[in-house]
Amino acid sequence: xxxxxxxxxxxxxGPEVTKQAIKALQAIALEFDHSFSxxxxxxxxxxxxxxxxxxxxxxxxxxxATDAILFGAIGxxxxxxxxxxxxxxxxxxxxxxxxxxxxxxxxPVKAYDTLIEKSPLKKDIIQGTDISIxxxxxxGIYFGEKFLSEDGNTASDLCLYTKTEIERxxxxxxxxxxxxxxxxxxxDKANVLESSRLWxxxxxxxxxxxxxxTLDFLxxxxxxxxxxxxxxxxxxxxxxxxxxxxxxxxxxVIGGSIGLLASAxxxxxxxxxxxxxGSYPQATGKGIANPIASILxxxxxxxxxxxxxxxxxxxxxxEKSLLLNITTPDLNTEHTVSTSKVGDFIxxxxxxxx
Amino acid sequence: xxxxxxxxxxxxxGPEVTKQAIKALQAIALEFDHSFSxxxxxxxxxxxxxxxxxxxxxxxxxxxATDAILFGAIGxxxxxxxxxxxxxxxxxxxxxxxxxxxxxxxxPVKAYDTLIEKSPLKKDIIQGTDISIxxxxxxGIYFGEKFLSEDGNTASDLCLYTKTEIERxxxxxxxxxxxxxxxxxxxDKANVLESSRLWxxxxxxxxxxxxxxTLDFLxxxxxxxxxxxxxxxxxxxxxxxxxxxxxxxxxxVIGGSIGLLASAxxxxxxxxxxxxxGSYPQATGKGIANPIASILxxxxxxxxxxxxxxxxxxxxxxEKSLLLNITTPDLNTEHTVSTSKVGDFIxxxxxxxx
Ligand SMILES: [Mg+2]
Ligand SMILES: [Mg+2]
Numbered sequence: 072x073x074x075x076x077x078x079x080x081x082x083x084x085g086p087e088v089t090k091q092a093i094k095a096l097q098a099i100a101l102e103f104d105h106s107f108s109x110x111x112x113x114x115x116x117x118x119x120x121x122x123x124x125x126x127x128x129x130x131x132x133x134x135x136a137t138d139a140i141l142f143g144a145i146g147x148x149x150x151x152x153x154x155x156x157x158x159x160x161x162x163x164x165x166x167x168x169x170x171x172x173x174x175x176x177x178x179p180v181k182a183y184d185t186l187i188e189k190s191p192l193k194k195d196i197i198q199g200t201d202i203s204i205x206x207x208x209x210x211g212i213y214f215g216e217k218f219l220s221e222d223g224n225t226a227s228d229l230c231l232y233t234k235t236e237i238e239r240x241x242x243x244x245x246x247x248x249x250x251x252x253x254x255x256x257x258x259d260k261a262n263v264l265e266s267s268r269l270w271x272x273x274x275x276x277x278x279x280x281x282x283x284x285t286l287d288f289l290x291x292x293x294x295x296x297x298x299x300x301x302x303x304x305x306x307x308x309x310x311x312x313x314x315x316x317x318x319x320x321x322x323x324v325i326g327g328s329i330g331l332l333a334s335a336x337x338x339x340x341x342x343x344x345x346x347x348x349g350s351y352p353q354a355t356g357k358g359i360a361n362p363i364a365s366i367l368x369x370x371x372x373x374x375x376x377x378x379x380x381x382x383x384x385x386x387x388x389x390e391k392s393l394l395l396n397i398t399t400p401d402l403n404t405e406h407t408v409s410t411s412k413v414g415d416f417i418x419x420x421x422x423x424x425x
Numbered sequence: 426x427x428x429x430x431x432x433x434x435x436x437x438x439g440p441e442v443t444k445q446a447i448k449a450l451q452a453i454a455l456e457f458d459h460s461f462s463x464x465x466x467x468x469x470x471x472x473x474x475x476x477x478x479x480x481x482x483x484x485x486x487x488x489x490a491t492d493a494i495l496f497g498a499i500g501x502x503x504x505x506x507x508x509x510x511x512x513x514x515x516x517x518x519x520x521x522x523x524x525x526x527x528x529x530x531x532x533p534v535k536a537y538d539t540l541i542e543k544s545p546l547k548k549d550i551i552q553g554t555d556i557s558i559x560x561x562x563x564x565g566i567y568f569g570e571k572f573l574s575e576d577g578n579t580a581s582d583l584c585l586y587t588k589t590e591i592e593r594x595x596x597x598x599x600x601x602x603x604x605x606x607x608x609x610x611x612x613d614k615a616n617v618l619e620s621s622r623l624w625x626x627x628x629x630x631x632x633x634x635x636x637x638x639t640l641d642f643l644x645x646x647x648x649x650x651x652x653x654x655x656x657x658x659x660x661x662x663x664x665x666x667x668x669x670x671x672x673x674x675x676x677x678v679i680g681g682s683i684g685l686l687a688s689a690x691x692x693x694x695x696x697x698x699x700x701x702x703g704s705y706p707q708a709t710g711k712g713i714a715n716p717i718a719s720i721l722x723x724x725x726x727x728x729x730x731x732x733x734x735x736x737x738x739x740x741x742x743x744e745k746s747l748l749l750n751i752t753t754p755d756l757n758t759e760h761t762v763s764t765s766k767v768g769d770f771i772x773x774x775x776x777x778x779x
Contacts, residue, residue, distance in 0.1 A: 146616070150616075151615070151616055152642070154626045154629070159616060161616045161617060165617070190547075191546050191547060191550045191653050192546055192547070192653070193544075193545060193547060196545045212566070212618065213617050215581070217618075218585075218619060219619055219622075219623070223588075223623075223626075224587060224589075224623075225585065225586070225587045225623075226586060226619040226620045226623035227569070227583055227585035227586070228583075228584045228618045228620050229581055229583050229584075230581060230582045230583075230584065231572075231579065231580070231581035232580060232581070233579045234577075234578040234579070235578075260667075261505075261508060262504075262505055262513060263515060263567050264567075264571075265571040265573055265580040265581065265582050266580045266582050268508045268573075269573070269579075269580035271508050272577075275508075288506070291670075292670045292675075293674065295649065295671045295672075295674055295675035296674050296677065296678045296683075298675075299545050299546070299653060299678050299679065300545055300678050316646045317645055317646050317671060320646035320647065320649055320650050321646075321652075321653065321675065323650065324653050324654050329650075
């Protein structure tokens, strides 16, 4: 297969981990006789520094001309901690999702047996956890109208949803549940928010099309508790943008290593794949960033094009590196291996598994 | 001291746990020669059933005429799961907070050594945790303008904050930090939300009045992670209404028992004390509800009037009941004791500690 892949490494550790994902994809291309081409483009703080714009037009053009996007990470403390900054790195990611219509963020959360001891949660709580979180990504309060009064003393943000926005991601979530444990949990705050009541009404309606899937409801504050008390109760979680941000980040730490978690952001036409971790600026350039999440996001990319055998080969190489403890300091304090060496091992193992 | 206390037992297990808190307060009054009077009034689903209004005028009058309010719990599934219900039990609590100007919700989260094994988190993560969460309670998206389009296909909620709303709770949080570990963590989403940027700006300004207190910032999605990874890093958490709802409920489960957590809601004139658990309708009338959170909320009430010795006596009686395992089934599966018997033991121990 021929794939043109846009590479947006972004800020902080983004570039160094994305590089390892490309190594893995190049090894796959060689082994399976595919042709993958990679076009790099700037986004985030680095794009602001270069062009003044966190998502330059050229970057968007590159993304629209390619088959899929491999994304690194975004964010820089010099913007985050300055409340007066007019342009922010995160706007690059938000605009990209909006421009490409990437309305669904999909995050698998799985407890790996090899890493279960690293979880802050007890083994009996976490063991067997296998959740897929469907977070609406282009609506809600992150994109609603913002207001700051002239005197600077009043500020507001609007959380708005339409039926159409809810329907399209709800269908994805129910379809995913059909291939899993046939359960969808809608996380909302319908006892207080009008927008949540719309979610509940629309999703209840759509559930009728999927009679074999059980739909249940959880208020977001209760969901934040249940994720710790009993994560095994969840199969597919469906939720709006901000609740999804909070709940999926919370879920990301229960497995014991955030450095392992990948995500997909999909729309009707485009798809983007990225590690869930941030730009981790303190670690930049030190060779200590864990590249596995980025490498696993490359596996999700392959799955998206039905290259499931290839995706499985990447996952097997990743599991081998975990088993042999060829890992960065977040997983391994005794004989640590650098970001680049973990990437080399995984790419080599893809080419020579024996 | 003479105290007139309004008692609003509310729904579900609210009445049965509040009754135990009153027993404890009556025992204290006898031992310390105080005069506490209790005036009951309906709120929530039970008030809707009786009057059609989740916060009847008479109930508000009672609250305004008393020195403090002892609150039970609110909520009934017949309203929660009906997206078309026009009147909701939770409106009673929201309106009460708003009417009495209870702008700050204070929630202590503490890891009890006797219960640490019950935490879903590992002992080394949770041990020593001692957090006080200051949640803004009368502003933000729960109270912002709501909108539902005529065709029912678009819905929105507005999150609005003013400088004044932020300042008054920020001062309470900094003052609390001065009596603790001199650290305030502001939880917001300032990289995306205009209202969060106002919070960051106003709180940064106020921090200058408290030079010995360290102020740091955490995005809400990161805070949801850090609460699990390292709750010991927190001293005072300051945050807006909805983020506080989610983060404080998440924090409530890390200690191992939500049945032990009390809270205060304070304003310039009034103060209300309540367990943090909900109305737990499935348990109503079965005698299995843990009354300790309600009893500890009575201790917070005493603290509020500087009756610190009396508050300490209640806490000591509670600890004794935990030590002797005279507890409800949530804490004790072998020789369980009923809600009422736990209340009796604690009241008796207050009167006869030997
Ligand atoms: Mg996030
Ligand atoms: Mg709550």
